[in-house]
Amino acid sequence: MKKKYLILFLILIVGCAAPDTIVLNRFPEGKTIILKMLNGIDKASEINQNSFRVFPNAILSLKFIETTQNSIQFELIPETEGNIELSLYTSQHAFPQIAPIKLVLSDKGYKIDKENKTLAESDTVKLSQNKKHLIKLQKDANLLKITIDCAVITFSYITLNATEYMIIRTDDKFRAVIQGIDYSKNY
Amino acid sequence: MKTYKFAINLLIIVFGIWLLSGCASITREETDLFTITEIDTTFTSYVKNSPSNRDNGVVFPSSREVLVERNLTQRDSTITRYYPDFIRLGFFEAIGTIGGNSDYGIGTGLFGIFPMSNLSSSYRGEKDKIFTGGIYRIGISETRLRWFRDAPNWTIGTNAVEFILPDSRGENMLIGLLPVYVRKRFYLREEIPYIAITPAFGFSIAPSQYINMSVSADIGSVGGLNFRAYIGMAAGFNSEETPQIKGNDYTNAATSVIFPYAGLGISFLDFLNLVPETLVEWKDYQHSSWQLGLFELGLYYSNADNSLFKDTVAGKALKGIDFEVAKTNLALPFWNNRFYVGTSLLHFMGLGMNSWALSMLPIRLGYWHTLADDELTITPYLELGSYPSNYLNFAAELNLRISEHLNFGLKGGYISGSSDEFLGGELVNRFGISSTFSNFYFGFNFRFVNKIFFEPDLRYNRKDLPKQPKEFK
Numbered sequence: 008m009k010k011k012y013l014i015l016f017l018i019l020i021v022g023c024a025a026p027d028t029i030v031l032n033r034f035p036e037g038k039t040i041i042l043k044m045l046n047g048i049d050k051a052s053e054i055n056q057n058s059f060r061v062f063p064n065a066i067l068s069l070k071f072i073e074t075t076q077n078s079i080q081f082e083l084i085p086e087t088e089g090n091i092e093l094s095l096y097t098s099q100h101a102f103p104q105i106a107p108i109k110l111v112l113s114d115k116g117y118k119i120d121k122e123n124k125t126l127a128e129s130d131t132v133k134l135s136q137n138k139k140h141l142i143k144l145q146k147d148a149n150l151l152k153i154t155i156d157c158a159v160i161t162f163s164y165i166t167l168n169a170t171e172y173m174i175i176r177t178d179d180k181f182r183a184v185i186q187g188i189d190y191s192k193n194y
Numbered sequence: 195m196k197t198y199k200f201a202i203n204l205l206i207i208v209f210g211i212w213l214l215s216g217c218a219s220i221t222r223e224e225t226d227l228f229t230i231t232e233i234d235t236t237f238t239s240y241v242k243n244s245p246s247n248r249d250n251g252v253v254f255p256s257s258r259e260v261l262v263e264r265n266l267t268q269r270d271s272t273i274t275r276y277y278p279d280f281i282r283l284g285f286f287e288a289i290g291t292i293g294g295n296s297d298y299g300i301g302t303g304l305f306g307i308f309p310m311s312n313l314s315s316s317y318r319g320e321k322d323k324i325f326t327g328g329i330y331r332i333g334i335s336e337t338r339l340r341w342f343r344d345a346p347n348w349t350i351g352t353n354a355v356e357f358i359l360p361d362s363r364g365e366n367m368l369i370g371l372l373p374v375y376v377r378k379r380f381y382l383r384e385e386i387p388y389i390a391i392t393p394a395f396g397f398s399i400a401p402s403q404y405i406n407m408s409v410s411a412d413i414g415s416v417g418g419l420n421f422r423a424y425i426g427m428a429a430g431f432n433s434e435e436t437p438q439i440k441g442n443d444y445t446n447a448a449t450s451v452i453f454p455y456a457g458l459g460i461s462f463l464d465f466l467n468l469v470p471e472t473l474v475e476w477k478d479y480q481h482s483s484w485q486l487g488l489f490e491l492g493l494y495y496s497n498a499d500n501s502l503f504k505d506t507v508a509g510k511a512l513k514g515i516d517f518e519v520a521k522t523n524l525a526l527p528f529w530n531n532r533f534y535v536g537t538s539l540l541h542f543m544g545l546g547m548n549s550w551a552l553s554m555l556p557i558r559l560g561y562w563h564t565l566a567d568d569e570l571t572i573t574p575y576l577e578l579g580s581y582p583s584n585y586l587n588f589a590a591e592l593n594l595r596i597s598e599h600l601n602f603g604l605k606g607g608y609i610s611g612s613s614d615e616f617l618g619g620e621l622v623n624r625f626g627i628s629s630t631f632s633n634f635y636f637g638f639n640f641r642f643v644n645k646i647f648f649e650p651d652l653r654y655n656r657k658d659l660p661k662q663p664k665e666f667k
Contacts, residue, residue: 148266165231
């Protein structure tokens with residue numbers, strides 16, 4: 008009889024699970040990332056504990072729990088052409104009303120916007136299909152360092168409230184694997 | 195018997211765990227951490243002049259010293275936001291149905307809440323009733339169902355209890371404890387009040403086993419009020435162990451029921467959200483009412499000849515009572531939005547022996563005024579009760595908000611009315627025949643699970659709120 012209750016309980020727990028959420032980096036503790044699909048449950052799929060695939064027209068929020076001053080690092084492998092936007096200094100609640108720092112990566116180059124003003128852009132550093140690109144985002148007080156492969160772009164005086172979130176948004180063509188995602192606190 | 199008991203136990207366990215596991219929560223919390231960084235540079239200048247003249251020559255060092263200090267301040271803050279976490283949450287829904295056996299018509303009246311006869315447990319119905327049966331649901335909840343690749347507006351939900359009455363014969367009544375319903379809404383209008391076509395499929399395991407399929411045209415919710423037109427079919431089985439058969443004077447045998455129906459329904463304190471509304475914080479929730487209340491009870495002095503209570507000093511001072519169930523006062527969006535129209539599921543006013551009235555769905559028209567923000571309001575109003583009693587009630591209420599869901603009020607007024615003969619039975623035995631009466635009254639009342647809204651809460655005063663809430667696009 009006890010087994011039945013246990014099964015019921017498990018069914019219920021499964022029933023209560025949120026299908027729009029993927030928990031990445033469950034281990035080690037303290038490095039957990041909550042991925043939430045904001046506009047549909049088919050916009051991302053989990054590959055393994057630190058990798059996922061992002062699909063076209065996706066809006067995903069990644070919550071780096073209780074770290075606002077951090078270094079986020081991952082590898083981006085585009086599977087199609089198109090562009091991907093990575094927004095920092097925002098939360099899913101405020102997105103996209105508050106225009107944050109936005110890094111736009113595409114097969115044509117990159118662009119970094121702050122509050123809808125372009126801070127930097129280039130057509131030499133760009134994404135190539137099925138190739139691994141290292142992306143690193145370091146937030147340290149008012150300093151922001153963005154690394155795309157070997158290019159390092161540094162900004163000081165960001166003057167925005169640092170948040171736990173990174174919002175990923177893809178256009179109607181872009182599909183990619185984001186793998187080896189990891190982050191560490193800056194202090 | 196074993197299966198029946200097991201089913202009941204199962205439901206209790208499932209419901210208990212469901213409650214404990216937080217699925218039944220109506221509020222979702224979101225907590226975010228953010229860091230504010232401030233960089234501040236301080237320049238401090240010191241000039242130390244020597245007490246006497248100095249022969250410095252042409253080029254000389256200044257005695258001025260500048261100290262530059264750079265400070266970096268970081269402040270971590272958390273913010274917690276609260277969101278509604280349900281698609282539908284309701285107290286009571288009633289549907290007056292046609293489609294049952296017309297020889298045994300109950301006569302539930304329009305919306306199933308205007309009984310046309312003096313109902314009792316032995317009542318076996320009458321011919322020539324339009325609404326031969328009814329469907330009643332208490333404690334309604336629905337949450338988002340995310341299937342078919344997140345197809346929009348699917349919900350899964352349940353009711354604490356559901357009664358499906360094809361006609362007056364108790365053995366044909368289907369009772370469902372926590373029946374499961376899956377619904378899909380096709381919205382024709384996505385602004386309050388919503389208009390939707392809703393196909394639904396539901397089933398119950400106990401005490402009756404049945405399925406119920408329906409399509410409804412829904413208007414609402416506004417202030418928790420909804421109107422629905424249904425067509426559907428329920429089919430089920432009542433075993434010998436069900437309370438309908440066990441306690442039945444007319445049969446001991448299990449019954450099968452097939453009940454095609456059409457009906458008109460109303461629901462009270464029944465709130466419907468679109469999915470985007472669940473992404474809007476409670477503080478920005480769209481409220482259409484000045485007041486919503488589950489239950490209120492008052493004690494009054496009146497000029498009736500005899501008290502409803504014993505003829506003691508207290509009985510003479512407090513001669514009557516009133517109680518009201520599922521009250522809504524909807525703000526009218528003109529003239530400062532202070533006029534309102536309201537109704538209740540039921541309002542009973544007993545101001546003394548032979549001076550009482552009872553009305554389903556009375557209509558109220560009033561004016562709402564705030565005397566002290568967040569606390570004290572006053573409202574004069576006119577209330578018209580039409581069935582089963584007729585009455586006209588001029589009244590004024592002073593409302594003091596004690597807590598979020600408890601209010602205290604002073605109420606006084608003048609009521610004039612009469613009650614129909616057929617009500618008879620218990621009410622007449624207890625309170626005497628009330629053919630016609632007119633009374634002044636004054637007293638106090640307590641309102642439980644009663645929410646008073648203030649000017650900044652009303653959606654008509656919130657020009658900052660979008661008509662259609664945010665969606666991630």
